[in-house]
Amino acid sequence: MDNDCSALKQDIIENFGTPCAVIDLEKVERNIATAQQRCDAAGVANRPHIKTHKSPILAQLQIDAGARGITCQKLGEAEVMANAGISDIIIATNLLGAARSGKLASLQKRLPLKVCADNKVSLAEYSKAASAAERVLDVLIECDTGQLRAGVETPEEAFMLAQIIKGDPMLRFAGLLFYPSLDGWPRTQQFYDDISVKLASIGLEASIVSTGGTPNFTNLGKLQQATEHRAGTCIFNDRMMVAAGVATLEDCAYQVYSSVVSRANENRGILDAGSKTLTSDSGGLNGFGHIVEHPAATIHKFAEEHGFLDLSNCNNKPAVGDIVRVIPNHVCVSVNMFDQLVAVRDGKISHVIPVAARGCLV
Amino acid sequence: MDNDCSALKQDIIENFGTPCAVIDLEKVERNIATAQQRCDAAGVANRPHIKTHKSPILAQLQIDAGARGITCQKLGEAEVMANAGISDIIIATNLLGAARSGKLASLQKRLPLKVCADNKVSLAEYSKAASAAERVLDVLIECDTGQLRAGVETPEEAFMLAQIIKGDPMLRFAGLLFYPSLDGWPRTQQFYDDISVKLASIGLEASIVSTGGTPNFTNLGKLQQATEHRAGTCIFNDRMMVAAGVATLEDCAYQVYSSVVSRANENRGILDAGSKTLTSDSGGLNGFGHIVEHPAATIHKFAEEHGFLDLSNCNNKPAVGDIVRVIPNHVCVSVNMFDQLVAVRDGKISHVIPVAARGCLV
Numbered sequence: 001m002d003n004d005c006s007a008l009k010q011d012i013i014e015n016f017g018t019p020c021a022v023i024d025l026e027k028v029e030r031n032i033a034t035a036q037q038r039c040d041a042a043g044v045a046n047r048p049h050i051k052t053h054k055s056p057i058l059a060q061l062q063i064d065a066g067a068r069g070i071t072c073q074k075l076g077e078a079e080v081m082a083n084a085g086i087s088d089i090i091i092a093t094n095l096l097g098a099a100r101s102g103k104l105a106s107l108q109k110r111l112p113l114k115v116c117a118d119n120k121v122s123l124a125e126y127s128k129a130a131s132a133a134e135r136v137l138d139v140l141i142e143c144d145t146g147q148l149r150a151g152v153e154t155p156e157e158a159f160m161l162a163q164i165i166k167g168d169p170m171l172r173f174a175g176l177l178f179y180p181s182l183d184g185w186p187r188t189q190q191f192y193d194d195i196s197v198k199l200a201s202i203g204l205e206a207s208i209v210s211t212g213g214t215p216n217f218t219n220l221g222k223l224q225q226a227t228e229h230r231a232g233t234c235i236f237n238d239r240m241m242v243a244a245g246v247a248t249l250e251d252c253a254y255q256v257y258s259s260v261v262s263r264a265n266e267n268r269g270i271l272d273a274g275s276k277t278l279t280s281d282s283g284g285l286n287g288f289g290h291i292v293e294h295p296a297a298t299i300h301k302f303a304e305e306h307g308f309l310d311l312s313n314c315n316n317k318p319a320v321g322d323i324v325r326v327i328p329n330h331v332c333v334s335v336n337m338f339d340q341l342v343a344v345r346d347g348k349i350s351h352v353i354p355v356a357a358r359g360c361l362v
Numbered sequence: 363m364d365n366d367c368s369a370l371k372q373d374i375i376e377n378f379g380t381p382c383a384v385i386d387l388e389k390v391e392r393n394i395a396t397a398q399q400r401c402d403a404a405g406v407a408n409r410p411h412i413k414t415h416k417s418p419i420l421a422q423l424q425i426d427a428g429a430r431g432i433t434c435q436k437l438g439e440a441e442v443m444a445n446a447g448i449s450d451i452i453i454a455t456n457l458l459g460a461a462r463s464g465k466l467a468s469l470q471k472r473l474p475l476k477v478c479a480d481n482k483v484s485l486a487e488y489s490k491a492a493s494a495a496e497r498v499l500d501v502l503i504e505c506d507t508g509q510l511r512a513g514v515e516t517p518e519e520a521f522m523l524a525q526i527i528k529g530d531p532m533l534r535f536a537g538l539l540f541y542p543s544l545d546g547w548p549r550t551q552q553f554y555d556d557i558s559v560k561l562a563s564i565g566l567e568a569s570i571v572s573t574g575g576t577p578n579f580t581n582l583g584k585l586q587q588a589t590e591h592r593a594g595t596c597i598f599n600d601r602m603m604v605a606a607g608v609a610t611l612e613d614c615a616y617q618v619y620s621s622v623v624s625r626a627n628e629n630r631g632i633l634d635a636g637s638k639t640l641t642s643d644s645g646g647l648n649g650f651g652h653i654v655e656h657p658a659a660t661i662h663k664f665a666e667e668h669g670f671l672d673l674s675n676c677n678n679k680p681a682v683g684d685i686v687r688v689i690p691n692h693v694c695v696s697v698n699m700f701d702q703l704v705a706v707r708d709g710k711i712s713h714v715i716p717v718a719a720r721g722c723l724v
Contacts (some may be wrong), residue, residue, distance in 0.1 A: 017437075017724035018459030018500060073667045075379075093667060096683060097380030097634055111626040118624050121682040149665060150624045150632055261456040262480050262512045270512055272459055276698055277723055280642040303511060304413060304694060305435045305723075317713060318485040321458060332666060336638055337698075341719045359701045359720075361667075362379035362640055 008347050010324040016106040016351065018259040018323060019273040019289040023353070024343040027253035028058070029101055035217070035234045037067045042229075045211065047071050047090060049232030052332045054357035055341070056084030058235065071212075071230040076360025077101050077147040081112055084356075090140065090210065091228065092177060093150060097362045099125035105132035108340060112245065114138040114208070116177050118152050123164050123171065130170035132152035138174035140164050140208060145191050147324030151177070155194035160193075162204055173199075178223070182215060193223055215244050238331035239290050240283040249290065252343075255325040256289075256334065258307070260318045269318060270310035273326060275302040277337055281330040292325040299326070302351030370709050371619065371685040377711065380621040380685060381635040382518035383700040385715070387707040389615035390420070390597060397579070397596045398428045404582030404591075409433050409572065411594030412691075414694045416719035417703070418446030422484035422596065425456060427501075433592040437465050438722025442663035444473055446718075452476040452502065452572065452590065454539060455512060459724045461487035467494035476500040476570070478539050480514050482485055485526050485533065492532035501527050502570060505557070507550040509543050514583040517556035524557075524566055535561075537570030540585070544577060547584035577606045600654050600693035611652065616703075617687040618696065620669070622680045631680060635688060639699055643692040654687040656680055661688070 007187050012020050019278040039046035045068035050059050059081055069088025072078040075098030078089045094117055098104045107113060108129060115138055117123050130137035143156050144151030152158050158176070165171045176195065180188040192209065199205060209226045211219075214233040220226070233240075235301035236254040256277060262270035275353065278289055280302060288299040296313040307326075310315045318324060335341065341353045376383050401408035407430035417479070421432050421443055431450025434440040437460035440451045456479055460466045469475060470491060479485050480503055492499035498575050503520045506513030514520050520538070525535045538557065554571065561567060571589045576596040582588070595602075596660040598616040599609035618639060624632035640651055642664060649660040650669065660677040669688075673679045681688060690696040699705065703715045 013459060013462045015463065017463035017465060019723050022461075086490075094632075094634075095381075096621040096623050097375060100375045100621075101377065101379035103379060118626065119682045122623070125683075144626060148626070148630065149670070150668065153626050235686065259458040259462075261458050261484070262508070264480065264506060264513065264515050268510065270456075272456075275641070275643060275695055279637070280644070280695075281637060282642070303697075306512065308511070320456075321487075333637055333642075336666075337721070338723065352489045359699070361381050361700065 005347055008344065012257050012342065013259070013323060016342060018257050019277045020257045020342055021202055021335065022255050022257055022342045023236065023346055024198060024253045025343050025350060030251055031060070031251060032062055032065045033233050035231060038217045038220060039201060039229055040066070044220060044226050046206050046229045047226035047230045048235065049212070049230045050077060050081065050357065051056040051233055052232035053335060054355045055353050056081050056086060056356055059086055062235070066086070068228060069115065073080050073351050074360050074362065075107060076362050077357040078113065078358060079107055080357040081109060087111050090116070090163065092116050094118060094122040096122060096125060099129045101175070101362065104129040107112055108133035108135055108137055112138065114174050116140045116142045117161065118142040118150055120211065123161060123168070127170045133240050135171055136172050138172050140175045140177045140210065142177045143191055145178060145188040147179055147181050148180060155191055155198060158195045159198040160362070162199055163202065166202060166204060171235065173204050175206040175210065177210045177211040178234065178322050180216065180219070180223070182219065185219050188223050190199045192223060205297060214241060215246050217246065222301060233331060238332045239285060239327055243285055252327045254335065255327055257323055258326055260320055260322045260324065263320050271307035271309060271324070271326070272305065274306045276304045277334065278302070278307065278326065278328045279330065279333040280336065281333050283329040285329050289326040289328050292327065294324065367709055370706065374619050374704065374712050375621070375685060378704060380619055382619045382704055383637045383697065384617050384619050384653045384706055386615045387705050387712060389613065391423070392598050393599065393615055394424055394427045397593060400579045400582060400590055402428070406582060406588050408591035409590045409592045411435070411574070411592045412443065412719065413440060414594035414597055416717045417715050418443050418448060418718055419715050420450055422446070424597070435467060436590045436722050436724065438724050439719040440475065441469055442719040442722060444469060448657060449473050452478070454478050455499065456480060456484040458484060460486060461491045465498065465724060467491040468500055470497055471494035474500065474525040476536050478501060478502045478504045479523065480504040481514050482526060485523060485530070489530050489532045498532055498534050500534050502537045502539045502572065504539045505553055507540060507542055507553050508546040510540055512540060513620065514591065515563050517553055517560060518555050521560040524561055526591060528564060528566060535566050537568040537572065539572045542581070542585070545580050550585050554585060558587070574681060576603055579608065580581065584673065589715065595693060598693045601647060601689055601691045604658060605647055610687065614689045616693050616697065617654065617689055618683055620688055622682055622684045622686060625682050629672065629674040631673050633669035633671060633686070634687070634699040635660070636666050636668045638662070639696065640669065640688065641692065641695040641699065642688045643695050645691040647691050651690050654689065656686065
């Protein structure tokens with residue numbers, strides 16, 4: 001697909017126009033298999049994060065390849081997945097909006113969820129939701145080991161929450177959720193060792209010990225008691241993953257087909273893909289995407305529907321009307337801008353996959 | 363609404379959860395009236411850009427207040443507006459993807475559109491689309507006067523395109539589209555003067571001379587022959603417009619209601635609104651939004667569903683479970699993340715407005 005694909009480009013623009021989000025099914029399947037193999041080799045279950053693709057069809061491919069279940073970030077995403085028949089779901093965040101709007105109770109009534117908390121307020125809301133659902137709710141405690149994201153910072157706080165869970169008949173302690181930084185695994189092991197002793201003192205044990213992140217695949221095994229890993233980006237990969245050294249451009253399964261719509265002068269060009277297509281997530285990289293046909297071109301700035309090209313380093317400059325393929329810096333947020341992905345196999349359009357959980361913000 | 367609104371917050375979270383996009387109808391109406399008054403005072407027609415709200419309901423409010431018609435950036439947006447009965451539409455960009463997929467011809471068959479071009483390839487595609495639609499297509503020539511966005515850079519190039527339009531029986535020259543920078547109005551006047559002489563030499567005249575941008579309201583009148591102005595952001599305003607001095611926080615009609623979902627330590631907090639809600643558009647500002655209840659707090663970083671708060675400068679720090687109102691840096695891209703806006707009047711939920719043209723990327 002990275003060679004000449006003018007016939008495919010023609011098919012894409014005639015059937016869908018540009019910009020168009022396209023995934024290469026062979027690469028998707030290979031990426032899914034690779035993630036599963038990495039988890040298998042480390043002896044942990046695979047629980048992919050669906051925030052990247054937001055599609056029950058792709059989640060089912062991951063499960064068919066061996067994944068234990070899935071991870072969601074929003075209750076609404078879990079609803080979409082549950083509607084498609086997927087039942088083993090961790091929602092990896094404090095769910096206050098979903099709890100207080102009744103959405104958590106509604107879904108928990110239909111199937112037993114696993115949710116996460118790093119504070120007492122979340123636990124109180126979870127208890128109410130579980131009561132309303134008339135079903136005990138499994139809760140993991142989210143622990144921060146240096147990333148400064150969500151999660152309690154100390155084993156003492158984690159233990160305090162575990163005691164509340166243990167004392168609440170509507171909640172059940174299900175385990176611990178970590179997101180170690182690349183060099184934070186020793187600290188995570190220490191946190192685990194400390195909290196597990198405390199948990200044992202009140203008769204609790206973490207049946208699920210979850211770690212996360214595509215760049216952390218190479219660290220699997222460094223937390224000895226980890227039971228599962230949740231990674232999202234690896235199904236598609238992106239320019240950030242290439243920059244991080246965990247994927248090659250050849251592993252990037254998602255490309256935005258975009259038309260060159262303006263060439264005001266020798267060194268300027270404009271794509272019909274802007275911040276409402278590729279998003280302003282830079283991921284700390286220079287430029288906002290890799291252009292397969294013109295790797296020396298830089299998308300240096302966005303308007304909402306335009307990507308501004310600096311072509312000064314290109315010998316072979318694109319013409320107006322050319323269709324180019326862009327690998328975004330951060331694929332998860334770009335997928336989130338589209339209602340559908342066009343799936344391609346053997347250089348031909350195969351079918352359309354709805355981004356069914358897009359816009360599930362609660 | 364900027365005073366205590368705990369009852370409204372409770373209604374929002376119980377009915378919709380968080381994050382939730384909320385608009386204050388009184389402010390929206392006032393902003394619409396102000397934009398119309400500014401155009402009226404300058405003697406130019408008002409043609410608001412609907413990219414900000416993407417709602418035919420809000421576009422109709424703008425028309426009812428006196429707008430001549432609307433501006434869209436995508437053919438798909440124009441389709442949604444046309445379906446709602448709005449018929450006077452300029453699409454302010456080169457439309458290659460929409461032309462080559464047949465979408466432009468389909469809509470042009472239903473109603474006469476006005477489109478824009480800055481190059482010959484676009485004109486050739488427009489001619490084909492107009493032939494397929496069996497209806498002559500009105501074309502404006504987009505001219506760049508220093509912003510380095512889309513648009514021809516010289517009157518000579520504009521004239522060359524005008525000649526092509528004049529020579530094509532399926533195209534009709536409709537005028538000139540400018541987007542002057544704040545200090546680029548003298549240069550725009552010069553460009554206009556140069557091209558209008560050339561146009562007159564072949565019997566053409568620009569019946570539409572369009573300028574753009576909310577920050578340019580104060581410059582209306584500086585291009586003497588301007589016939590209309592297109593501004594988007596002014597219907598809601600945002601932190602960028604406040605920073606630019608063209609709106610106050612009180613004029614910001616759009617707020618994202620968000621729950622504080624984590625408070626890992628004294629100076630850290632996390633909102634349930636991240637880059638998939640507020641977007642990574644910084645607009646060159648420090649931090650990613652103004653928190654009405656905690657103006658000294660900074661949203662310093664995003665995960666996809668989390669906004670990371672630095673609370674070190676706050677005396678009054680939010681607690682987990684608090685609902686806060688966030689005015690985003692760039693409202694157009696935040697609206698684009700939601701499927702609906704919750705409209706509020708007199709501090710009470712009034713109705714829900716679909717973001718009907720969201721995701722219309724082609």
